[in-house]
Amino acid sequence: MLKIDIITVLPELLESPLGHSIMKRAKEKGILHINLHDLRDYGKGKHRQVDDYQFGGGAGMVMQIEPVDNCIKSLKENTKYDEIIYMTPDGQQLNQGIANELSLHENLIILCGHYKGIDERIREHFITKEISIGDYVLSGGELAAAVLVDSIGRLLPGVLNDETSALFDSFQDDLLAPPVYSRPSNYNGWEVPPVLLSGNDKAIEDWRYQKSLERTKTRRPDLLKNVGDE
Numbered sequence: 001m002l003k004i005d006i007i008t009v010l011p012e013l014l015e016s017p018l019g020h021s022i023m024k025r026a027k028e029k030g031i032l033h034i035n036l037h038d039l040r041d042y043g044k045g046k047h048r049q050v051d052d053y054q055f056g057g058g059a060g061m062v063m064q065i066e067p068v069d070n071c072i073k074s075l076k077e078n079t080k081y082d083e084i085i086y087m088t089p090d091g092q093q094l095n096q097g098i099a100n101e102l103s104l105h106e107n108l109i110i111l112c113g114h115y116k117g118i119d120e121r122i123r124e125h126f127i128t129k130e131i132s133i134g135d136y137v138l139s140g141g142e143l144a145a146a147v148l149v150d151s152i153g154r155l156l157p158g159v160l161n162d163e164t165s166a167l168f169d170s171f172q173d174d175l176l177a178p179p180v181y182s183r184p185s186n187y188n189g190w191e192v193p194p195v196l197l198s199g200n201d202k203a204i205e206d207w208r209y210q211k212s213l214e215r216t217k218t219r220r221p222d223l224l225k226n227v228g229d230e
């Protein structure tokens with residue numbers, strides 16, 4: 001069982017992406033527990049303020065340390081966390097290896113940034129891992145957190161119907177996944193490769209491997225340098 005506590009100023013933004021399909025099933029099966037924490041509950045004053053101007057001047061608000069500290073403190077009262085992750089474009093870029101690694105943990109906190117950024121002392125003193133989902137800037141960390149949680153959640157044993165299917169995902173062995181087909185076998189004269197209809201498991205496995213290799217060679221040759229290393 002993996003428990004993920006997500007700290008955000010926009011919990012509504014995460015409810016829907018994490019409330020459907022495979023993530024919903026993972027939660028219903030008790031394999032994945034996601035708790036959304038509204039940072040404003042730890043904010044100050046009538047407006048539950050969690051951001052302020054930056055020292056030294058400059059445009060844009062900064063997420064303050066105190067509400068984040070109070071929220072993390074209260075979470076830590078009941079749980080020992082394996083990682084406290086901050087979603088940020090200057091973090092380590094998410095890949096399948098990171099998702100695999102994180103899926104082996106039991107308790108994670110994900111902090112979603114907003115505004116101009118977060119007080120650097122949060123990063124220095126509380127955060128243990130910083131993750132980016134790519135070289136582009138989103139308006140907040142929530143959608144990035146949804147991507148991260150989805151990539152982890154589907155790897156948890158028992159989440160996917162056919163447990164082995166995550167093993168054959170693209171990137172699991174540094175190869176892209178082969179093409180797949182479904183009925184009808186002939187649509188407008190566009191035929192499914194005959195080998196897939198042959199019933200010959202070995203031939204199908206070989207074909208899929210070849211297609212994976214071809215696809216990786218043409219689309220992502222950079223991945224191939226790792227193939228055959230193990």
Ligand code: ADE
Nearest residue numbers: 087088089132133138144
């Ligand atoms: N927050 C804003 N942009 C982001 C990105 N690319 N990855 C992770 N968190 C972000």
